[in-house]
Each structure stands twice: as structure tokens, then as C-alpha cells.
Amino acid sequence: MSIFRSFVLLGFFLLVSNQSYAQAISKDYQKNCAREQVAEHQGIKGKALTEEDFTAYCGCQANFISKTASNRQVNELVMNPKAKPEWLKVIELKAMKACFTDPKMTT
Structure with missing residues (x-):
């Protein structure tokens, strides 16, 4: 019974720590994402x-990455939020497609 309880506690702590990593990636990633989007879309729409114009999109993308990336990948982004490893570029492309087709997204 003691071993079982230890595994349950370990699983709980891993779950909680993974959620805190996901929140950290979400916060930092969204800030960087919004800055990048503003720079990329400068002068578009005549205004x-x-x-703030990219809050919903960057939130969607950060959420997608948090759910899709492995624990190791999430940890890598938490340690260096401005990093752009190849695996992140692949996930970002998938996230972009998913977020643009999300009915909650508006332009």
C-alpha cells in the first residue's frame, strides 16, 4: 500500500509541475508571439x-503547443522562451492551421 501511495503522489506532483510549465510557456510564449505578430503585420489593414490584436491567436497557439509538446520540449521553452528550435516551428505550423480553423477565432 505504501508503494502505491508513493506512485500516486509522484503522479500528482508530475501532473502539477507539468501544468505549471504549461502556464509558464503560455505566458512567455504569448508575449513573444504577440511581439512577433505585430512586427510581421506592420502596416497591414491600414492601421x-x-x-492586444493578437491575444486570442497567440493564446490559441500557446495552448496548442502546451498540449502537443513533450515534457522535455516544454521544459526547453521554459528555460529559453525566445528559442525557436526546429520542432517548435513544426508545431507552430500545426497550431496556426488549428487556430485559424477554430470557430472561436475572429479577425
Whole structure:
């Protein structure tokens, strides 16, 4: 019984720590994402865009990455939020497709 309880506690702590990593990636990733989007879309629509204009999109993308990336990959992003490893570029492309087709997204 003691071993079982230890495994349950270990599983709980892993789950909680993974959620905190996901929140960290979400917060930092969203900030970087919004900055990048503003820079990439400068001058589009004839008005100056702000980071707030990309809040929903970057939130969707961060959520997708948090759910899709492995624990090792999430940890890599938490340690260096501005990193752009190849695996992240692949997931970002998938996230972009998923977020653009999400009915909650509006332009």
C-alpha cells in the first residue's frame, strides 16, 4: 500500500509541475508571439496593430503547443522562451492551421 501511495503522489506532483510549465510557456510564449505578430503585420489593414490584436491567436497557439509538446520540449521553452528550435516551428505550423480553423477565432 505504501508503494502505491508513493506512485500516486509522484503522479500528482508530475501532473502539477507539468501544468505549471504549461502556464509558464503560455505566458512567455504569448508575449513573444504577440511581439512577433505585430512586427510581421506592420502596416497591414491600414492601421497600426498592437499586441492586444493578437491575444486570442497567440493564446490559441500557446495552448496548442502546451498540449502537443513533450515534457522535455516544454521544459526547453521554459528555460529559453525566445528559442525557436526546429520542432517548435513544426508545431507552430500545426497550431496556426488549428487556430485559424477554430470557430472561436475572429479577425
